[in-house]
Amino acid sequence: MDSREANLPADHNHDSNLYRSFNASTSSSSSSFTSSPPDFLRNVQAAFKRHRMMPQLNNLQPRRLVARRQEPSRSSASILDSKEDDSHDVSVKQTTVNHEPASVTPPSISGTPTEEDKFKPIDAQRCQPSFNCDCKNSNPVDFPCLKCKQALPVDTPKKVQFALENNARSHMGSLALTEMECDLNNQLDVVTALNHDQNVHKLDSDLTSRPNDERNYIQSDFSHQMTPSSNLGSNCATTLLNSVHAPMVNSTTHSCLENKSDLKDHPLPVADKSTKGDPLPGDAMDLQNDVKSVTLKSVKHEKPGSKKDASAPRKRNYDPDLFFKVNSKLYQRLGKIGSGGSSEVHKVISQDCTIYALKKIKLKSRDYATAYGFCQEIEYLNKLKGKDHIIQLIDYEVTDKALLKEVMSGSMSNKDGRVKDDGCIYMVLEYGEIDLAHMLSQKWRELDSTTSTIDENWLRFYWQQILLAVKTIHEERIVHSDLKPANFLLVRGSLKLIDFGIAKAILSDTTNIQRDSQVGTLSYMSPEAFMCNETDADGNTIKCGRPSDIWSLGCILYQMVYGKTPFADYTTFWAKFKVITDPNHEIHYEQSSNPWLLDLIKNCLAWDRKKRWTIPQLLQHPFLVPPIPDENPNFIQILSDSCRDDLKATILCSRLRELVTDPTGLTSVDETCKLLDEMSRLCIQLKERLGNSERD
Numbered sequence: 199m200d201s202r203e204a205n206l207p208a209d210h211n212h213d214s215n216l217y218r219s220f221n222a223s224t225s226s227s228s229s230s231f232t233s234s235p236p237d238f239l240r241n242v243q244a245a246f247k248r249h250r251m252m253p254q255l256n257n258l259q260p261r262r263l264v265a266r267r268q269e270p271s272r273s274s275a276s277i278l279d280s281k282e283d284d285s286h287d288v289s290v291k292q293t294t295v296n297h298e299p300a301s302v303t304p305p306s307i308s309g310t311p312t313e314e315d316k317f318k319p320i321d322a323q324r325c326q327p328s329f330n331c332d333c334k335n336s337n338p339v340d341f342p343c344l345k346c347k348q349a350l351p352v353d354t355p356k357k358v359q360f361a362l363e364n365n366a367r368s369h370m371g372s373l374a375l376t377e378m379e380c381d382l383n384n385q386l387d388v389v390t391a392l393n394h395d396q397n398v399h400k401l402d403s404d405l406t407s408r409p410n411d412e413r414n415y416i417q418s419d420f421s422h423q424m425t426p427s428s429n430l431g432s433n434c435a436t437t438l439l440n441s442v443h444a445p446m447v448n449s450t451t452h453s454c455l456e457n458k459s460d461l462k463d464h465p466l467p468v469a470d471k472s473t474k475g476d477p478l479p480g481d482a483m484d485l486q487n488d489v490k491s492v493t494l495k496s497v498k499h500e501k502p503g504s505k506k507d508a509s510a511p512r513k514r515n516y517d518p519d520l521f522f523k524v525n526s527k528l529y530q531r532l533g534k535i536g537s538g539g540s541s542e543v544h545k546v547i548s549q550d551c552t553i554y555a556l557k558k559i560k561l562k563s564r565d566y567a568t569a570y571g572f573c574q575e576i577e578y579l580n581k582l583k584g585k586d587h588i589i590q591l592i593d594y595e596v597t598d599k600a601l602l603k604e605v606m607s608g609s610m611s612n613k614d615g616r617v618k619d620d621g622c623i624y625m626v627l628e629y630g631e632i633d634l635a636h637m638l639s640q641k642w643r644e645l646d647s648t649t650s651t652i653d654e655n656w657l658r659f660y661w662q663q664i665l666l667a668v669k670t671i672h673e674e675r676i677v678h679s680d681l682k683p684a685n686f687l688l689v690r691g692s693l694k695l696i697d698f699g700i701a702k703a704i705l706s707d708t709t710n711i712q713r714d715s716q717v718g719t720l721s722y723m724s725p726e727a728f729m730c731n732e733t734d735a736d737g738n739t740i741k742c743g744r745p746s747d748i749w750s751l752g753c754i755l756y757q758m759v760y761g762k763t764p765f766a767d768y769t770t771f772w773a774k775f776k777v778i779t780d781p782n783h784e785i786h787y788e789q790s791s792n793p794w795l796l797d798l799i800k801n802c803l804a805w806d807r808k809k810r811w812t813i814p815q816l817l818q819h820p821f822l823v824p825p826i827p828d829e830n831p832n833f834i835q836i837l838s839d840s841c842r843d844d845l846k847a848t849i850l851c852s853r854l855r856e857l858v859t860d861p862t863g864l865t866s867v868d869e870t871c872k873l874l875d876e877m878s879r880l881c882i883q884l885k886e887r888l889g890n891s892e893r894d
C-alpha cells in the first residue's frame with residue numbers, strides 16, 4: 199500500500215460516517231480510510247490523481263448512466279424481478295459487463311428489436327470484473343465477494359474510489375438517498391461505483407449547509423480536480439472529472455429504485471451489522487430514515503407482479519431531459535457543446551464511459567428535401583468511416599424510418615411528402631475537444647499581447663492537417679461546401695473535419711457538381727458558390743466543385759495568417775457578394791516574412807477557379823515542402839542529374855537555375871513575388887515530373 203494512504207489520519211468527523219460504518223465491516227482496512235475531512239479530501243485527491251490515469255479507472259462505469267433493464271416480454275411494471283434483486287445475481291451480471299470499446303452499432307432502419315433490454319442494469323454496471331465471484335479468492339482480506347461471500351483483496355485504486363465515493367457521500371444531503379438505496383443490497387457496490395461527478399454536484403448543493411471555511415475548502419479542493427474539462431479528451435477519468443455539470447439522474451435513480459423489489463431483505467449500509475449498537479450520528483441517521491421512506495414509497499409504487507402494473511403502458515425508463523436514446527442505447531447529457539444552423543450538439547457519456555458528441559437535428563417543419571439533405575450527412579460519414587481526418591460516426595438513428603430508407607436507397611420518391619413532426623436525426627460522433635475557430639481566436643489573443651507573429655511551424659502543422667482532411671473527401675468525390683475553421687475539430691491532436699450537412703457528392707465523371715442552392719458561410723464562400731447555377735460570360739453554367747472548397751481553404755489560411763478573413767471588412771451580405779463575385783477585385787495581402795506563404799494563399803484564392811491549385815499540389819507547395827536552400831550549390835545540379843532522361847524536366851531545371859543564379863529585375867517587392875511565383879510553379883512542375891518518372 200502506498201505509504202501516503204497508510205498514513206491517513208484517524209477519523210473523528212461525522213462526515214465520515216458512511217465510510218466509517220463500511221470500514222467497521224471491513225476491519226482490516228479501517229485504519230486506512232480514516233481521516234478528518236480536509237485531510238481526507240486531500241489524501242483522496244492525491245490518491246485519485248495518482249491513479250486516475252490507470253487503466254482500472256477507465257473501466258469504471260458511472261452508475262448514473264444506466265437505467266434498469268426491463269424484461270422485453272413484460273410491462274415496465276414487472277421490472278421488479280426477484281432474481282435480479284438478488285445480490286448474488288450481481289456478480290453473475292458483472293461477468294457480463296460489456297467493456298467493448300465504442301463500437302459501431304449497425305443502425306436499424308425499421309423493426310429491429312430494441313436493445314433497451316440489453317441495457318445493463320445498474321448493479322452489473324457498477325461491478326468490475328475483478329470483483330466477480332470467480333475470484334478464486336485465496337487471499338481474503340477486505341471486501342466480501344457478493345456471490346461466494348469470500349472477502350476480496352482491495353487494491354489501491356479501489357480504495358481510492360471507495361474513499362472518494364464515501365467522502366463525497368458524506369457531504370451529501372438527501373439527494374444522496376436514492377443512490378444509497380441502490381446500494382442497499384450490495385456493499386461492494388459502494389466500493390466499485392465511483393460516481394464522482396454526481397457526488398461533486400451533490401456536494402455543491404450540500405455545501406450551503408456547511409460552515410464557510412469548510413465549504414471553501416471543499417469547493418477549492420474539488421474544483422481543483424475539475425480543471426480543463428473540455429480539453430482532457432475522452433477517457434473515463436476525464437469523464438468523471440468533467441461531468442460536474444452533468445444533470446443529476448433522478449430518473450436513473452428512479453429506475454434504480456424500481457429495481458428493488460423488497461428492500462427490507464437488504465441491510466442498509468449505514469445500519470450494517472458491524473456497526474450495530476453504535477448510535478448513528480445525525481447525517482447518517484437522517485440519511486437512513488430518508489432512504490427508508492424513499493424505499494417504502496418506491497416499493498409501494500412498484501409492487502412486483504401487480505396486475506395493474508402489468509397492464510399499464512410501458513413506461514419510459516429514462517428521463518429525456520437527462521438522456522438521449524439512440525438505437526436503444528442511453529447517453530447521458532453532460533452539456534450542450536454548441537448549436538449550428540440546423541442542429542444542437544451535446545457532450546454525452548455512453549454507458550461504457552466514453553465521451554461522445556451527440557448531434558440532434560430536429561426535422562419538425564422541415565420540407566422533405568431539406569430533411570433528406572440532413573440525412574445524407576449520415577451517408578457521407580458512413581462512407582468516410584475509418585478515415586483519419588474525418589470525425590467518426592459511432593452510431594445514428596433517424597426516427598423517421600421511411601426517410602432514412604429513401605436516403606439509403608438513393609431515391610427521393612416522396613419529395614413532396616412531409617417529415618414526421620417528431621422526426622429527429624441523432625448522430626453519435628467522436629468527441630472533439632476544441633475547434634479551429636476557437637484555437638485561432640486563442641492564438642490571436644496570445645499574439646495580440648506580444649509583438650511576435652504567427653509561428654510558421656504551427657501554421658504548417660495545422661494547414662497540412664486541414665489539407666489532408668479535405669484531400670480525403672475530395673478523393674471520395676465529396677465536396678464539403680462549408681469549410682470554415684469551426685468545422686475542423688481537434689481530436690487527440692489531429693484536426694478532423696465535421697459537418698457534412700450541405701456536402702454534395704460528385705455524381706458524374708465530371709469534376710464539377712451543380713448545387714441546388716447557394717450554400718456555405720458567407721466569409722468563406724467562393725465566387726461560384728454565390729453565383730451557382732448562373733451562366734458565366736461564356737454561357738456556361740457556373741458550378742461548384744472541388745475548387746470551391748479550395749477557395750474556402752484560402753480564406754481559412756488567410757485567417758490563420760492575418761487573424762481575419764479576406765473579406766472581413768465587408769460586413770453586409772451585399773458588400774461581400776459584390777467584392778467576392780467581382781473578378782477584378784484585388785484581395786489585400788499584408789507583407790509576410792515568408793513569400794511562399796503569400797504565394798500559397800494566392801493560389802487558393804485565385805478568382806478563376808481553374809487557376810486554383812488542387813489539394814495534391816497544395817500539399818507539395820514549397821511552404822510545406824521547402825525547397826533545398828540555395829546555400830547548397832549543388833542543388834540544381836543534383837536536380838538536373840536526377841531528371842536527365844526527361845527532356846521537359848531538364849528544361850524546367852535549367853529555367854529554375856536561371857532564376858536562382860541570375861534573378862534580374864528585382865526592383866520591387868512585387869517583382870520579387872512574381873519571381874517567387876515563377877520559381878514555385880517550376881518547382882511544382884518539376885516535382886510532378888519526378889513523381890511521374892518514379893512511378894513509371
Ligand SMILES: Nc1ncnc2c1ncn2[C@@H]1O[C@H](COP(=O)(O)OP(=O)(O)OP(=O)(O)O)[C@@H](O)[C@H]1O
Binds near residue numbers: 536
Ligand atoms: N463531434 C463533435 N465534437 C465536439 N463538438 C462538436 C462536434 N460536432 C459538432 N460540434 C460542435 O457543435 C457545433 C455545431 O455543429 P455542426 O457544425 O455539426 O452543426 P450544424 O448545424 O451543421 O452547424 P452549421 O450551421 O455551422 O453548419 C460545431 O461548431 C462544434 O463546435
